[in-house]
Amino acid sequence: MAQPLLEISGLRTGFETHDGTVPAVDGVDLTVHAGKTLCVVGESGCGKSVTARSILRLVEEPGRIEAGTVTWHGDDEPFDVLSLDHDDERLQKLRGGDIGMIFQEPAASLLPLRSIGAQLIETIRNHTDLDKKAARERAIDLLQLVGIPKPHERVDAYPFQLSGGMCQRAMIAIALCADPSLLIADEPTTALDVTTQARILDLMRNLQERHHMAVMFITHDLGVVAELADEVAVMYLGRVVERAGVEELFADPKHPYTRALLESVPVLGRDRGRDLPTVPGTVPNPLHRPKGCSFHPRCRDAIAGRCDIDEPPEVVFDDGRTAECVLYDDREGAQA
Amino acid sequence: MFQYLGRRAIYMAATLLAISLVVFVIISLPPGDFVTALEARYAVQGQRLTPEDVAELRSRYGLDGNLLQQYLHWITQIVLHGDLGMSFEHQKPVSEVISSRLGATLGVSIATLLVTWAIAFPIGAYSAVKQHSIGDYAATTIGFLGLATPNFLIALIFIYFSVNWFGSVPSGLCSPEWCDASWNLGKVLDLLGHLWIPMIVIGTAGVAGLVRIIRNNLLDELRRPYVTAARARGVPEGRLLRRYPLRVALNPFVSTIGWVLPILLVGDIVVGQILGLPTLGPILLGALKGQDMYLAGSIIMVLSLVTVIGTLISDLLLGWLDPRIRLGYLR
Numbered sequence: 001m002a003q004p005l006l007e008i009s010g011l012r013t014g015f016e017t018h019d020g021t022v023p024a025v026d027g028v029d030l031t032v033h034a035g036k037t038l039c040v041v042g043e044s045g046c047g048k049s050v051t052a053r054s055i056l057r058l059v060e061e062p063g064r065i066e067a068g069t070v071t072w073h074g075d076d077e078p079f080d081v082l083s084l085d086h087d088d089e090r091l092q093k094l095r096g097g098d099i100g101m102i103f104q105e106p107a108a109s110l111l112p113l114r115s116i117g118a119q120l121i122e123t124i125r126n127h128t129d130l131d132k133k134a135a136r137e138r139a140i141d142l143l144q145l146v147g148i149p150k151p152h153e154r155v156d157a158y159p160f161q162l163s164g165g166m167c168q169r170a171m172i173a174i175a176l177c178a179d180p181s182l183l184i185a186d187e188p189t190t191a192l193d194v195t196t197q198a199r200i201l202d203l204m205r206n207l208q209e210r211h212h213m214a215v216m217f218i219t220h221d222l223g224v225v226a227e228l229a230d231e232v233a234v235m236y237l238g239r240v241v242e243r244a245g246v247e248e249l250f251a252d253p254k255h256p257y258t259r260a261l262l263e264s265v266p267v268l269g270r271d272r273g274r275d276l277p278t279v280p281g282t283v284p285n286p287l288h289r290p291k292g293c294s295f296h297p298r299c300r301d302a303i304a305g306r307c308d309i310d311e312p313p314e315v316v317f318d319d320g321r322t323a324e325c326v327l328y329d330d331r332e333g334a335q336a
Numbered sequence: 337m338f339q340y341l342g343r344r345a346i347y348m349a350a351t352l353l354a355i356s357l358v359v360f361v362i363i364s365l366p367p368g369d370f371v372t373a374l375e376a377r378y379a380v381q382g383q384r385l386t387p388e389d390v391a392e393l394r395s396r397y398g399l400d401g402n403l404l405q406q407y408l409h410w411i412t413q414i415v416l417h418g419d420l421g422m423s424f425e426h427q428k429p430v431s432e433v434i435s436s437r438l439g440a441t442l443g444v445s446i447a448t449l450l451v452t453w454a455i456a457f458p459i460g461a462y463s464a465v466k467q468h469s470i471g472d473y474a475a476t477t478i479g480f481l482g483l484a485t486p487n488f489l490i491a492l493i494f495i496y497f498s499v500n501w502f503g504s505v506p507s508g509l510c511s512p513e514w515c516d517a518s519w520n521l522g523k524v525l526d527l528l529g530h531l532w533i534p535m536i537v538i539g540t541a542g543v544a545g546l547v548r549i550i551r552n553n554l555l556d557e558l559r560r561p562y563v564t565a566a567r568a569r570g571v572p573e574g575r576l577l578r579r580y581p582l583r584v585a586l587n588p589f590v591s592t593i594g595w596v597l598p599i600l601l602v603g604d605i606v607v608g609q610i611l612g613l614p615t616l617g618p619i620l621l622g623a624l625k626g627q628d629m630y631l632a633g634s635i636i637m638v639l640s641l642v643t644v645i646g647t648l649i650s651d652l653l654l655g656w657l658d659p660r661i662r663l664g665y666l667r
Contacts, residue, residue: 053564056567056568058564058567058568060559060564092570092572093570094570095567095568095569095570096568096569096570096571097570100569101565101568101569103561103564103565103568104561105561108560108561108562109561109562109564109565110562110565111562111566111579111580111583111584112562112584112658112659112660113583113584113657113658113659113660114579115659119566122571122579123569123570123571126569126570126571126572127570158659158660158663160659160660161663171565174569175569177569
């Protein structure tokens, strides 16, 4: 098994509202291994993005990280990101230095008033000691690397002059500027059309191979998961309900939620002329999470008198994959 | 660029021409004219003007003929000779009446504008960054009070306290002993000693309004994805605030120049009257009351000109600040 690079443990992030604290992330454990891709998948509102933002402490008011640790193993000495001071140098170095991050809306994530080159050079100079001229050279190289045509001209272009795909490439270039060991991608292709999406995914895969980066990829698209992931974490209502290698997950989903998700993916040919299976119901409001297993009202296999009363146990299978479900409780330790 | 400026200049001229027509018509709307007012005044003194005298006065002042003829006479004099006409009231050319006060007016306005900005900008930014803090609530409360209190009331309060405490009324922009003196350090100090009163009185509402504009803009901008993204790449907080959301929040700020300038220029008419400021405001008021139409029309035209120029300045500044505007027009 590869070295752990980032370990999230017991992470809880809540949002203060008038009706009480909404636990968006409710005890998440995740590990990203060096050089590997972890895909975090789940429906809207399950806490994927908040988890990703909590890593670099980007959660904004009224959100607050309430508990947990985020241990970074990328430096000589592992440290907990969440217990650093706000002005700790290690936090500044982590942000944009060791960890690059890209976002869902590339055009909105760039300041419209400054050229992409200016924003790129700013980040390069923040994290390296290149002078202005060298930083500009590096910026042009990076734009070339992420496949922006005519980087010499585009370096002075403003975000609104570029398409969404080009903006996302620019964002990736900014994320890569200090050779990070981890790239966090928060639904980077959701706002892009399908062809552009495929190109961006190709680009990310190439870059990962070339730079031996780890990638934490947040998505709700199982097709993307199948294409990119080494490991998958399935989230539901602020918790990781299943963790597995990508092949195991697709071949043999354990958690009823994962199964329902996989069934709802359309298959060419098979689904002709019939309704697409869906996960019944909607994600409940985290303020009023169901008692017991939070998925039980939507679960086909729910056991009355058990799932609606007790918190489901986290079952660890032999090969290290886990599922948070009572169905496997009796077979704990059995061959998956 | 020059083409753009040329186009703007033509638009400006057309706008001013349209304004001049409207202004002239409105000023002429009240029944009677300056000669009627003059007649009444003579009547009070027991003198009666014969109809011949009246007709002679009318033709001397250019008040004979219909409205259109009067307007054409007025506007051609302005455009062709730069002649704003005579002020009946002051018995002087309008340009002299205005120019003697323009310096003081511009001085007070620009000083007030700069001070307003210098105070409003940091308070607004602080208020947004530390939203829901005690400082924010204090600034918001004082801001609302400042907006809600009419300027003339603040002026009256000032006068009340200065009479009670210092036994004198702050009036005008200079003490009598300095007013006719040539410029030297003493006069400048004396001016500063007087200037702060109209500045506070006129500036309070301006500061309060601007604080709210900046606070709201900045609050909008602070929640944008680009702020999170910039933080995620390790831009230090202070620089992040200055280079990212503050720069965007500056836009609406700059676009207020167009309408803030003329407001400052009239000063507040009522405030000017109360504090006895040698600005255009009190003159405009007097001219309107006395049907001194050329003077009133000219002052309003000067204000319109300043508005149009202010708008041009703010448009140019916006283009310089925001590439979306600059490049949008180039495309």
